[in-house]
Amino acid sequence: MEFSEKALVLRVGRFREIDAWVRLFSPSRGVYTAFAFGGCRSRRRFCGCLDVFNHVHFKVRSGRTYHTLLEGQLVNGHATLRTTPGRLGMAVNCLKFCEAVEVAPPGARAAHDLLLATLAALSGESEPPRLFPLYFRARVSCDQGFFPSLAACHHCGAACVDLPGAVFHVEEGRFLCPACHLPGRGTFVRLGRETVALLEAVRHTGPEAWAGCDPSPTAAGEFSRLLDRFVAYHLGLSWEHGTFVKN
Numbered sequence: 001m002e003f004s005e006k007a008l009v010l011r012v013g014r015f016r017e018i019d020a021w022v023r024l025f026s027p028s029r030g031v032y033t034a035f036a037f038g039g040c041r042s043r044r045r046f047c048g049c050l051d052v053f054n055h056v057h058f059k060v061r062s063g064r065t066y067h068t069l070l071e072g073q074l075v076n077g078h079a080t081l082r083t084t085p086g087r088l089g090m091a092v093n094c095l096k097f098c099e100a101v102e103v104a105p106p107g108a109r110a111a112h113d114l115l116l117a118t119l120a121a122l123s124g125e126s127e128p129p130r131l132f133p134l135y136f137r138a139r140v141s142c143d144q145g146f147f148p149s150l151a152a153c154h155h156c157g158a159a160c161v162d163l164p165g166a167v168f169h170v171e172e173g174r175f176l177c178p179a180c181h182l183p184g185r186g187t188f189v190r191l192g193r194e195t196v197a198l199l200e201a202v203r204h205t206g207p208e209a210w211a212g213c214d215p216s217p218t219a220a221g222e223f224s225r226l227l228d229r230f231v232a233y234h235l236g237l238s239w240e241h242g243t244f245v246k247n
């Protein structure tokens with residue numbers, strides 16, 4: 001069977017000198033691997049296509065055990081991303097997160113479209129905010145249904161936005177107001193009003209708006225701690241030496 005679709009190139013590797021394998025992120029199939037036989041030589045079939053960050057219209061043959069790329073046409077090479085190391089590093093971080101999360105097809109379109117919007121936003125920012133990759137992780141976690149709403153205490157239902165001293169119980173994935181927070185087992189991350197507002201802003205806006213978020217150092221610290229611990233516990237991933245490692 002053959003099909004054609006636009007997909008984002010997450011990774012490329014070579015084998016047998018002229019052949020390549022390509023890790024792709026497609027809105028309908030999620031993350032998958034396909035082979036481009038002769039891909040490293042063929043200027044005609046894959047002209048400028050087989051590079052990380054390329055958004056490519058591929059023609060694919062799906063076999064019983066693997067996919068073969070027949071030809072590709074470059075849609076967007078995201079060349080601006082590569083012009084500054086800081087911006088490129090953030091883009092790599094978001095890309096690797098999508099690959100590591102292994103988004104299943106039902107949620108693939110949302111994550112794929114978010115990643116493309118993120119690459120576009122990063123391309124347009126000369127100095128994206130330091131927390132940008134964390135905003136991305138938060139938004140993917142929310143979209144994929146991992147992260148709960150922080151509108152109210154998960155125990156008593158009190159609106160937490162106006163209460164100082166609320167906490168997030170990482171292992172239980174519960175947000176608790178100060179009255180319901182009883183010391184006990186587990187990891188608690190303190191979430192001030194500003195941090196809750198920041199998370200809700202990231203959840204309800206797109207990457208093009210994230211440069212406008214300017215949290216105080218306290219909120220930035222709480223947000224980072226929350227995301228690191230949440231992603232490590234619930235998705236089993238931590239960022240180490242430039243890649244996501246499964247715990």
Ligand SMILES: [Zn+2]
Pocket residue numbers: 153154155156157158176177178179180
């Ligand atoms: Zn409560």
